[in-house]
Amino acid sequence: MEERGKRSFWEVMDDIDRRIIFVILGVVVAIPLLISVGSEIPPTAPVISAHESVETLEAGDYLMVSIDFDATSAPELMPMLHSVLRQAFEKEVKVVMLGHIAIGLPLGHAALEQIAAEYDAEYGVDYVDLGYRPGYIAVMIAMGREIEDIFGTDYQGTPIREMPITKDLHSYSDIDLLFGFEHGAVIDYWVRYAQARFDQRMTFGTTAVMAPDAYPYLQSGQIEGLVGGLKGAAEYETLIGQPGLGTRGMPAQEWGHLLVIGFIVMGNLGYFFTRRKRKAAGGAA
Numbered sequence: 001m002e003e004r005g006k007r008s009f010w011e012v013m014d015d016i017d018r019r020i021i022f023v024i025l026g027v028v029v030a031i032p033l034l035i036s037v038g039s040e041i042p043p044t045a046p047v048i049s050a051h052e053s054v055e056t057l058e059a060g061d062y063l064m065v066s067i068d069f070d071a072t073s074a075p076e077l078m079p080m081l082h083s084v085l086r087q088a089f090e091k092e093v094k095v096v097m098l099g100h101i102a103i104g105l106p107l108g109h110a111a112l113e114q115i116a117a118e119y120d121a122e123y124g125v126d127y128v129d130l131g132y133r134p135g136y137i138a139v140m141i142a143m144g145r146e147i148e149d150i151f152g153t154d155y156q157g158t159p160i161r162e163m164p165i166t167k168d169l170h171s172y173s174d175i176d177l178l179f180g181f182e183h184g185a186v187i188d189y190w191v192r193y194a195q196a197r198f199d200q201r202m203t204f205g206t207t208a209v210m211a212p213d214a215y216p217y218l219q220s221g222q223i224e225g226l227v228g229g230l231k232g233a234a235e236y237e238t239l240i241g242q243p244g245l246g247t248r249g250m251p252a253q254e255w256g257h258l259l260v261i262g263f264i265v266m267g268n269l270g271y272f273f274t275r276r277k278r279k280a281a282g283g284a285a
Helices: 009-014 018-034 045-055 071-090 102-118 136-143 186-195 211-220 229-240 245-284
Strands: 062-068 094-099 127-132 177-182 202-206 226-228
Touching: 018 245, 045 071, 045 177, 045 202, 045 211, 045 226, 045 229, 062 071, 062 102, 062 186, 071 094, 071 102, 071 177, 071 202, 071 229, 071 245, 094 102, 102 127, 136 186, 177 186, 186 202, 186 211, 202 211, 202 229, 211 226, 226 229, 229 245
Parallel strands: 062 094, 062 177, 094 127, 177 202, 202 226
Antiparallel strands: none
């Protein structure tokens, strides 16, 4: 007991239970979300370009939204999906949703229904969910010829020719803009097959870790804009004037990063001081 009372602050920190660290991190991240700490994030050029690509659409134009992510990337991509859908419905643009990751499509569909309800949009007239078909390369190529060949029905099994929104929808030539939400390599295939082969206009939202891989497409002009990660989502919310999960999530992300950096600094300081004390104790012996 006496020896324990002589332990230094750094030795105590060295033995701290990692669960305590997780709890502290959870509290620090939760505080800005619970009290709605957030501010507008100045938009950067790639996000402005993405926003402008949707702004060029007119009432009655077609925006194809591709859900190419799952729940693991939803915190980054769902906020930007909400913003793009709000912008589209505000402009009375027709939204056609599909996806190449089956387990992510329910997330996209839920967002589509939620935002459509905010604008009193009607399914089959103002928006539609075509669902999922396996083999995304074959799907992308087939859509350049005849969409009905690969998407003969929507996700509910309703023939697309029986719905006003898709009655005259045949190929990429009828799609005014494709906006893909990506957490993996599907973006590469969209560019290779839909853009390079059929000259489809496209813009993308990606996870932060995927954004660097997408910048060459932006710089070459193959895509018109790029929204990267939670920060990009917050910037997009600033542009449409509707702060949401992206704006609220940025302070939580920043506070969490600062705390982790603080723990790293403390850990290194603790290692330095405890090592020096052990050396001193060994020399004294």
